[in-house]
Amino acid sequence: MARQIRIALRNCGVIDPERIEDYIARDGYMALAKVLTELSPEAVIEIIKKSGLRGRGGGGFPAGMKWEITRKVQADQKYVVCNADEGDPGAFMDRSILEGDPHAVLEAMTINGYCTGASKGLIYIRAEYPLAVERLKTAMSQSRETGLLGNDILGTGFNFDIDIRYGAGAFVCGEETALIHSMEGLRGEPTVKPPFPSVEGYLKKPTNVNNVETFANVPVIINKGWEWFSSIGTERSKGTKVFALAGKINNVGLVEVPMGTTLREVIYEIGGGIQGGKEFKAAQTGGPSGGCLTKKHLDTPIDYDNLIAAGSMMGSGGLIVMDEDDCMVAIAKFYLGxxxxxxxxxxxxxxxxxxxxxxxxxxxxxxxxxxxxxxxxxxxxxxxxxxxxxxxxxxxxxxxxxxxxxxxxxxxxxxxxKKCRSKVCKSLMQYLVVPEKCIGCTLCARNCPVNAISGERKQAHLIDQEKCIKCGACMEKCKFNAIIIN
Amino acid sequence: MDLRENLKAKNAALSQKDNPQSIIQVKVTMATCGIASGSRPVYEYMKEELSKRNIPARVSQVGCMGFCYAEPTIEITMPGKGPLMFGFVNTKKADEIIERFIRKSEAIEGVIPMNYETA
The missing domain is CATH 1.20.1440.230 (NADH-ubiquinone oxidoreductase 51kDa subunit, iron-sulphur binding domain)
Known part of the structure; x- marks a missing residue:
């Protein structure tokens, strides 16, 4: 049985991202055509609201409501911003979407522009994603040539164009106010909300900021209807979520599952279980902003609210799996670092x-x-x-x-x-020579970078704990398993 | 209004042109991750060798298929059949795929099970 349903990733790995024809052949820009010719902005916002789509960047704010707020504010100029500043360690959903299906994001941004009354879109993307940038640029010039971007889109008189802004890779710039300041050329620092960007954002104008994955869902919702979308998922979290599976899991990769799928299904059925048949210890969701889910959460349906209740959060969708060899104190220290x-x-x-x-x-x-x-x-x-x-x-x-x-x-x-059961925290462990096993070959002593090992040839050696830097070189070199960690 | 019809017509024409029913489709993952693990040589190889060996096929680059652990991955659709995905493909494996799978329709190793539906 197929556990995965691909909505945001529907075209990733299916179409050639550098050919607009491929995208159009799979109903691309049909949603935009429908919106521009048949629906009022209010009707589109209503569809998005009813679909139950929530922000996929992590917070889970209802997307339709954000669109509506931006629409209601009066201003001479409004902006649509796509947040592609993906910075969680181990997360690469947004990059994959931009590299595999850039037109979906462009189409959704244009739809958003129509709904909110914006004529300008900006994609804030980190400069470390050169291929995504290149494919976005190709896609943009193709849509302009085809009349799907720019002035008088599809002959309807609607104008909308998109530009790219580069980020230098600061994690905080994924926060929308910091992102906006960065685009304005200021330091990427957040400011107090309210005012929310929907009211006062880029250049003090109303700005609708949505994540890449949120946008990627929009055309499908328009094409297939909100009823279809809201039939997937749980009561308060609709649709699907893309997760980047990483860590000690067999099938490292990108998966898209309906909201409400359990961690067990994701890890054992889709992810193929833990590497080396070891025991599952924890899974970190939401990267440095999230928490860890443990064995007792394996059967909890994953959605926004359940993850918050479990002390974690959805985050952008990184899912790092840890096994018995990972020390949880060290993990906490890593994220704090x-x-x-x-x-x-x-x-x-x-x-x-x-x-x-x-x-x-x-x-x-x-x-x-x-x-x-x-x-x-x-x-x-x-x-x-x-x-x-x-x-x-x-x-x-x-x-x-x-x-x-x-x-x-x-x-x-x-x-x-003073013990680390996973043998990760170096200060808490000692390398020791087992005298019965050591034959005195001197190999360890010759390889020790700090000369901490002494002993005569053909006699058991000794490690000077004062000098030892716990690099593990001796253990690696020893052919007789005579060196152990205590 | 006509433009929407126009798009639809374009659609139909496009699928006619590519004629997916009668031609072999080869898709090579070419996202950053795929390229980093060596999919570009595979893409070039498939393109060159298929035309050299007179096998009519459309070789295209696509984005991430999500099987990071098995990169580079390629997906092959034989006329009238469902797609099959191969993992850990290098030029040597690509040669085996062309000669044994495409030419002789033999079952070969390295197939990755695809377990998803697409919207």
Whole structure:
């Protein structure tokens, strides 16, 4: 049975992204033609609202409502922005859509322009996606030649054109206000909402910002009807979601499943299970802003609300699978390290708070943590969540909170027993020579980069723990399995 | 109004021209990920070799098919049949696909099960 339904990815891997004919042959631009010739902007917004489409960038704000708000604001100029600043570690949904089906995004943006009253569209894309940029440009010039973009689209008198803006790859610029500032040529820093971009955005004009995947769903909804779209998914999350499966999973790849599919189905049936037959430990959704789902969540239907209830979030759709060899404290530290680097520094809870969180986690992984540190982690996390200016800070402590919540025993082991059960935290482990197995071949001593191993030829060797930097070179070289990790 | 009809007509003409029913369709994944794992040489190879060996086929580049673990992947549709996807394709595998699968319709290894519906 097919577990996957591809809506946003309907043309990815099917059409040649550099040929507009291929897209048109698969009902491309039919939705635009229908909208421009048969429907009023209000009617289109009504369709999107009824379909139940929610923002696929992570927050899950109802798309139709956003369109409506932008439409209602009076202004001489409005903008449509496509947020293609995909920055979560391990996520590549938006890139795949732009590289595989650029016209879908252009078509949806034009429809959005018609609905909101905007005549200008901007795609904010990171410069690290050169192929996506190139294909977008090709697609744009093809649509202009065909009369599907530019002045007097399809002879209806509607004008709309799209331009590309490059991002330099800052994570915070995926936040819509920061994104807008970046496009204006200012520092990519967020500002307090309200005013929302729908009211006051790019160049202080009403701006409708939607994610790539959100846009990619729109033409299908128009073509097939909101009834069809809203028949897929759960009560409050309609349609499908694209996930980028990564980590310790057999079939690493891009999947699109109906909302409400369980984690078990995604990991074991579509993803082919855990690599090397190991045991599933956790799955991180939502990247650095999300939390981890554990064994007890395996049968929870994945949708916006259930993920929030589980202490995680949908995020843009990265799904990183971890097995028994991953240390949850180290994972939390990894994500905090990312946040510390990507925080823009504008507000202090995020700038200073996340740094302190990172330092506490470092202390624990080095074996110097105390039980008070775990409490401190928890309190500080709550404060950062409550007081940060934008979504980055409000969600950055999620990995800490959810690992504490779900893997408290691992924190305890690190603090009390000074042990890391997954053998990841180097400060907590020792490389030891088993004297009975060591034949004194001197291979390890010769390969040790810091000369920490001593011993006579043909006699058992010894590792000086003071000098050892725990690089593992000796263990790798030893032919007799005489070196173990304690 | 006519323009919409025009689009529809264009549609029909296009599918006529490509004649998907009578020609072999070869699709090579050419997203960043596919290219990075070596799909470009496979694409060039398929294009050149199929015409050299006088096999009428349309070789096209497509976006990501989602099977990252098996890149480079190619999808082949024989006239009148459903598509089949092959993974871990290099030029050597491509040669095997042309000679054994396309020419002789033999079943060969390396097929990836496709488990999705498309809207």
């Amino acid at each position: 990312f946040t510390v680097e990507e925080s823009c520094g504008k507000c202090s809870p995020c700038r200073i708070g996340n740094k302190r969180l990172f330092e506490l986690l470092e202390k624990i992984t080095q074996g110097n943590g105390t039980m008070e540190d775990i409490d401190k982690l928890r309190n500080l996390s709550t404060v950062i969540k409550d007081t940060s200016l934008c979504g980055l800070g409000q969600s950055s402590p999620n990995p800490v909170l959810s690992t504490i919540e779900n893997f408290m025993e691992e924190y305890h082991e690190h603090v009390k027993d």
